[in-house]
Amino acid sequence: MAILDSFPQVEVTIEVNGQPLQEHRESDLIVDPPHRTLRYVEASNDDAFEIVLTVKKGTVFRGDCIAFDVHVDGDYIGGPIFWKGxxxxxxxxxxxxxxxxxxxxxxxxxxxxxxxxxADRTLPKEDERLVGIGTILVTFQDCRQVREVKETLRSKKKRKLGTVSEKAVKGRALSHSIEYAASEPRADEAVKIYKTRPVDPHEKEIEFRYRSLASLRALHIIPMPPSLEERDVTTLSTDEVAELQRRVRENAIWEERALKIKRERGNPGLTLRVGDRDVELVDLTDD
Incomplete structure (x- = not known):
């Protein structure tokens, strides 16, 4: 779960099939600023996910509520409110x-x-289309309720991302975006909207960056797995043992070829004995 050292009463998790995704930090040596933290999670194609916001038992509210804002891929999704009490x-x-x-x-x-x-070139409006892609941002702060607002809540229509170039995503190691399933009825009651005013001017931020496993390894967020040669043979599967044997045979063939070439290159020329001296004759016609 992602929490802030300055506000540990709030937890945020990204869950797939009811299970929180494992979170990774850029480095254990990096110290988060007081009001912000960053986590990486692994994204898999077509996995439906949820953003779970939790306020812990006994949290002291400085106003009437703790108000959240949630953005995915840079687009505003909603603003859950946790009321005092x-x-x-x-x-x-x-x-x-x-x-x-x-x-x-x-x-x-x-x-x-x-x-x-x-394609080895960027595509039209690519930087604009990629703003916020690969991120889930949750912000929150203590607020006072001002009044209920009589209007219907609708999330902003998502930008159409379309095709992007490898050149544009490579530096950021982007691999996925967030899409939406077909509409279905909500189980909850209709959403009520409230206008609030911050009590604390310092907005807290919890950011998640979601990437494929390969991208997380490219960013050195997750270490590369040990090679088959480095692993304990007893932990290898049948397929992995077969692959390891294939590599050993292939390496043996290359080593034999290299040794043969070395022998041929190191083969001495003809040696004749002239008096008490050995004279080496080198064939200069060889390349």
Missing amino acids: SCDDEDNSQVEDGRIGPRNTVQKFRFSGLDISD
Whole structure:
């Protein structure tokens, strides 16, 4: 779970099939600033996911509520509110699982692999289209309630990303974006909207960057796995043992070839004895 040292009463997790995704830091040597933290999670194609916000039991509220804002791929999704008193006796959690639509419907989140072109050039408006891609940002702060707002909540329409160039995504190790499933009825009641005013001017931020396993390794967030040669043979599968044997045979062939070449290159020329001296004759016609 991602938490802030300055506000450990709030936890945020990204969950797939009800299980939190493992979180990774850039480095254990990096110290987070007081009001912000960054985590990396692994994204897999077509996995539906949820953003779970939790305020811990006994949290002291400085205002009427703790108000959240959630953005995915740079687009605003929603602003859950935890009211004072809601966490007196137990932890309280709310789930953001998709984009809210008309008539109390929702389009649920899922990870989608980027459509990447191998063209050696950038494509039109590429930097603009990639702003925020690969990120899930949760911000929150203590607030006072001002009033209820009588309007219908609808998430902003998602930008169309389209095809992006390998050149544009390589430096950022981008691999996925967030897409939305078909609309379905929401199980919860219709959303109420409130206007709030911050009590604390310092907004807290918890950011997740989601990447494929290969991208996380390219960024050195996750270490590369040990090679088959480095692993304990007893831990290898049948297929891995077969692959290791193939590599050993291949290496043996190359070593034999290299040794043969070395012998041929090191073969001495003809030696004749002239008197008491050995004279070496070198064939200068060889390349």
